[in-house]
Amino acid sequence: MIGNLWQESSLKDALLDLARERTIQKGLEGRFGPLDEDIVAALQQAEPDTLEVLNERVGVDTLEQVRARLGLGQDTSGGNGHGDLWEESSLKDALAVRERERGMGRMAQKVLERRFGPLSDDVVTALSASDEATLDEIGDHVMTDTLEQVRARLGLS
Numbered sequence: 001m002i003g004n005l006w007q008e009s010s011l012k013d014a015l016l017d018l019a020r021e022r023t024i025q026k027g028l029e030g031r032f033g034p035l036d037e038d039i040v041a042a043l044q045q046a047e048p049d050t051l052e053v054l055n056e057r058v059g060v061d062t063l064e065q066v067r068a069r070l071g072l073g074q075d076t077s078g079g080n081g082h083g084d085l086w087e088e089s090s091l092k093d094a095l096a097v098r099e100r101e102r103g104m105g106r107m108a109q110k111v112l113e114r115r116f117g118p119l120s121d122d123v124v125t126a127l128s129a130s131d132e133a134t135l136d137e138i139g140d141h142v143m144t145d146t147l148e149q150v151r152a153r154l155g156l157s
Contacts (some may be wrong), residue, residue: 020051027058028066042070062088103130104135108142116147123147126154 019045029035046054052070054061061069105127112120112127119127127135138145140154151157 020048020055021046024051024054024058028063031059032063038072039070041065042072046070046075097132101130101135102133104131104132105140108135108138111142112122112147112150115142122156123151126156130154 025035025040025043028039036108043051044052050069054066057065057069067073079112109119112123130138134153138150139148141149141153145153
């Protein structure tokens with residue numbers, strides 16, 4: 001009898017929803033840091049179906065996607081949402097690739113200068129502007145190529 005009352009109780013459902021909401025909140029805070037008050041309030045008011053979707057996607061959705069699922073607009077507080085935009089930005093990735101290429105170009109320049117002495121300005125400029133694939137090719141052959149072969153790999157005559 002008591003077991004059946006518990007199974008049919010709305011208290012049971014409310015406690016399960018509360019536990020799910022707290023779990024989702026902790027998961028989101030683990031990813032994004034402290035949550036804005038509007039997100040916490042929206043989690044507390046969210047429908048069970050919304051909580052279920054958020055629970056399934058807690059490790060996947062961006063903070064903006066979470067806000068959208070909760071029916072909130074974009075974050076204009078200058079808080080957590082803007083950091084996430086940078087993390088998801090293709091510009092961030094492009095800048096990281098470019099910085100890696102610059103480092104590879106500087107390293108190739110040092111090795112080539114040790115091997116051939118001071119390099120001409122056009123070689124130095126071409127190294128600094130080269131992409132990762134070109135610099136990999138130069139690195140693969142740095143000990144066997146002549147300076148003319150290096151220049152050819154850089155597209156210089």
